[in-house]
Amino acid sequence: MSSPQPPGAGARISTGMILVAMLFPVFMAFAYPASYVSAMHQPVPHHMEVEVIGTSDSTQQLACQVAAQGGDALDVSTVADAPTAREDVMDRETRAAFDPSDGKLYVATAGGRQAKAAAQSVFQQVAQQVGVPLAVQDLKKPAPKDTLGIAYMYVMTACVTAGYVTSTMLGNLGKGMRLRSRLGLIGMLSVVAAVLTVGVTWGFYGVYDAHLVTAGLVAMAAYFTAAVFQLGVGGLLGQAATIVGITVFVILGIPASGIATSPDMMPGFFQVTHRMMPTGAIGELLQRVIYFDGHGVGPWILLLATWLMLGAGLLWLGSLRSPHPGEDRGVIADQVDHARKHPDEPLLTAYDSHDSDDDDAARPARGRHRAQEVKHA
Numbered sequence: 001m002s003s004p005q006p007p008g009a010g011a012r013i014s015t016g017m018i019l020v021a022m023l024f025p026v027f028m029a030f031a032y033p034a035s036y037v038s039a040m041h042q043p044v045p046h047h048m049e050v051e052v053i054g055t056s057d058s059t060q061q062l063a064c065q066v067a068a069q070g071g072d073a074l075d076v077s078t079v080a081d082a083p084t085a086r087e088d089v090m091d092r093e094t095r096a097a098f099d100p101s102d103g104k105l106y107v108a109t110a111g112g113r114q115a116k117a118a119a120q121s122v123f124q125q126v127a128q129q130v131g132v133p134l135a136v137q138d139l140k141k142p143a144p145k146d147t148l149g150i151a152y153m154y155v156m157t158a159c160v161t162a163g164y165v166t167s168t169m170l171g172n173l174g175k176g177m178r179l180r181s182r183l184g185l186i187g188m189l190s191v192v193a194a195v196l197t198v199g200v201t202w203g204f205y206g207v208y209d210a211h212l213v214t215a216g217l218v219a220m221a222a223y224f225t226a227a228v229f230q231l232g233v234g235g236l237l238g239q240a241a242t243i244v245g246i247t248v249f250v251i252l253g254i255p256a257s258g259i260a261t262s263p264d265m266m267p268g269f270f271q272v273t274h275r276m277m278p279t280g281a282i283g284e285l286l287q288r289v290i291y292f293d294g295h296g297v298g299p300w301i302l303l304l305a306t307w308l309m310l311g312a313g314l315l316w317l318g319s320l321r322s323p324h325p326g327e328d329r330g331v332i333a334d335q336v337d338h339a340r341k342h343p344d345e346p347l348l349t350a351y352d353s354h355d356s357d358d359d360d361a362a363r364p365a366r367g368r369h370r371a372q373e374v375k376h377a
Contacts, residue, residue: 043118045115051098053097074122093296096120107120162189166186218286248277281303
């Protein structure tokens with residue numbers, strides 16, 4: 001027989017749990033500005049890749065001179081000719097390419113306005129040193145209705161957040177669902193999310209007018225990957241998975257996407273996370289699909305697929321810890337089964353335990369009723 005709790009023990013326990021739970025909003029209040037301000041408050045070039053066009057000795061000397069002047073801000077290389085340089089810019093392999101023979105500077109504003117402006121400022125000085133007028137050739141401008149060139153960031157944010165929230169709700173309310181049912185629901189909702197996000201962006205506001213289907217597939221993959229990863233983390237960590245999901249997809253994820261601020265305009269830490277996080281892959285895929293005709297999407301597809309496989313691996317690990325079928329099926333599933341067996345009972349009392357405060361007259365009848373169920377079983 002258990003000893004009675006001292007007066008006020010329940011209140012003390014509840015207060016302690018509430019105080020622990022309040023650490024989560026405190027963490028968010030610190031983590032949001034710490035991440036976003038660190039990444040975006042002072043965008044300057046960090047190892048920005050640029051090219052100087054030409055093969056002569058003077059071109060090599062000029063490239064070395066630009067590299068010395070730029071320091072850690074620039075990574076300077078040479079390229080043989082202008083067509084190759086233009087292709088490198090469109091493939092997102094370089095931010096800008098300068099031709100000292102005629103002063104042309106090849107850039108792509110759709111790849112990031114801040115980065116384009118920084119590269120133009122650098123080569124404005126170089127052109128003055130060489131003695132030629134700078135002629136900027138913008139190979140890809142943002143769409144007229146996407147003047148900042150970042151509207152697709154909200155497609156990514158919507159799908160990633162919706163996927164994360166879906167798995168969080170399934171973890172709390174869908175404990176009785178089989179894994180294949182959860183994945184089937186996630187797959188169906190990923191299509192819905194993709195249709196809604198690109199429908200608003202392309203159809204309602206008309207921000208873009210091309211690559212609708214391909215961008216929709218990226219949006220669907222973003223939702224599905226975020227949902228599967230969060231479902232896997234939730235199966236292992238329970239409620240603590242909330243912090244993991246928000247950190248991966250929002251606190252670090254949005255700056256690491258490289259959309260609001262170009263990766264080479266952020267500190268080195270965020271350049272690394274850009275190449276590692278799922279949001280970095282999603283941001284690159286959307287940008288390259290919408291503005292650069294899908295150039296160079298291969299590595300980013302592989303990165304997103306890696307996160308999807310990581311989520312699948314976490315689901316498998318979680319299944320090793322799961323109870324056998326029929327155990328811990330969840331309150332909602334138990335209520336549904338009980339309601340099917342006892343349709344005459346009120347719904348709100350269908351999950352009452354035998355230790356509830358029923359009147360004494362009802363208990364013998366319930367006991368006989370349960371005995372009959374056991375006998376029939």
